[in-house]
Amino acid sequence: MQINFQQTLEMRNFRGAADLRLIVDLINICCCFDNLDDGASVTELKNELDAPGVDKNKDIRLWEDGNGNLIGYGDLWISEPSDAIDGALSFYVHPDIRGKNLESQIFQWAETRMAEVKQERGFPVKLRAGARDTQTERITLLEKFGFICERRSDRMERSLVEPVEQPQFPPGLTLRQMNPITDKLAWLELLNESFLDHWNHHPVTLESMEHWLKETHYKPELDLIAVADDGSLAALCFCEIKPEYSDRIGKKVGFIGVLGTRRNYRRMGLGRAMLLAGLQRLKDKGMEFAQLGVNADNPNGALRLYESVGFSKQLTKMAFFKDI
Numbered sequence: 001m002q003i004n005f006q007q008t009l010e011m012r013n014f015r016g017a018a019d020l021r022l023i024v025d026l027i028n029i030c031c032c033f034d035n036l037d038d039g040a041s042v043t044e045l046k047n048e049l050d051a052p053g054v055d056k057n058k059d060i061r062l063w064e065d066g067n068g069n070l071i072g073y074g075d076l077w078i079s080e081p082s083d084a085i086d087g088a089l090s091f092y093v094h095p096d097i098r099g100k101n102l103e104s105q106i107f108q109w110a111e112t113r114m115a116e117v118k119q120e121r122g123f124p125v126k127l128r129a130g131a132r133d134t135q136t137e138r139i140t141l142l143e144k145f146g147f148i149c150e151r152r153s154d155r156m157e158r159s160l161v162e163p164v165e166q167p168q169f170p171p172g173l174t175l176r177q178m179n180p181i182t183d184k185l186a187w188l189e190l191l192n193e194s195f196l197d198h199w200n201h202h203p204v205t206l207e208s209m210e211h212w213l214k215e216t217h218y219k220p221e222l223d224l225i226a227v228a229d230d231g232s233l234a235a236l237c238f239c240e241i242k243p244e245y246s247d248r249i250g251k252k253v254g255f256i257g258v259l260g261t262r263r264n265y266r267r268m269g270l271g272r273a274m275l276l277a278g279l280q281r282l283k284d285k286g287m288e289f290a291q292l293g294v295n296a297d298n299p300n301g302a303l304r305l306y307e308s309v310g311f312s313k314q315l316t317k318m319a320f321f322k323d324i
Helices: 017-033 042-049 102-121 136-144 184-194 206-213 243-249 270-284 302-308
Strands: 010-012 060-064 070-078 085-093 125-132 148-159 173-177 223-228 233-241 253-261 289-295 312-323
Touching (some): 017 042, 017 060, 060 102, 070 102, 085 102, 125 136, 184 206, 184 233, 184 253, 270 289, 270 302, 289 302
Parallel strands (some): 085 125, 253 289
Antiparallel strands (some): 070 085, 125 312, 148 289, 173 223, 233 253
């Protein structure tokens, strides 16, 4: 692709399905150049942009050079109204044009959009972005434009070729899979209560949950809950298998997407039992590795729990913010 640096770059709106392949190609070019295993597919991107709350006319922008080549992309995931609103910015700039002012245009657009949200909703607003701790140029760029590192999180991985310990559940608690029809509201309430003390938690809405349940890779048998004798839900372990991700990185990986325990059921080994049950389900599905993410400063000892069942740190991500 011959990029034209001489003409003014054009920012434009998202044009729907016709843009998906262009965006995915740019994302994968950037990830390959930066030696990242993230990447994207058309199906994955479409699912992300179809999520509730995404305003495709306002929250997505593309930048083209004078020849019509896509060289920059940005999208914002804006949290539901609460006492504070976050705009999580994902942005990609073609390696051949980095450092030539396009990043500034993307940040300016994102800040302008979040200022509109602040005006509309009347709550404090933060613009957020991320980087791996190895991406020194991206970190320098974010700091140059006034972003502050607020938090670090680790991606952890465990081999599933090795044996998985048999889970031991506390008395009075039974493991079963979540029923998307009858358990949906109780599951959502449990999820939001479990993460009240989690850093930067925004309550998950029913609309968002229903979107998850419709994803092509959702498997009910990987959506586990612990049920008390009185029928109430005590804990959950939501696991995922994303075949396209596994194909990209060349190994079969399953994910512990969400692990949560209600407060009055903590400190009795239930979280560990749920985690082991999830690992066993992923192993039974033929996965070779399991991955999960954890905040480095998690107040509930999650890091120790994951290390105790064989997880080790694979990489570290940094969370940046900027007040708008």
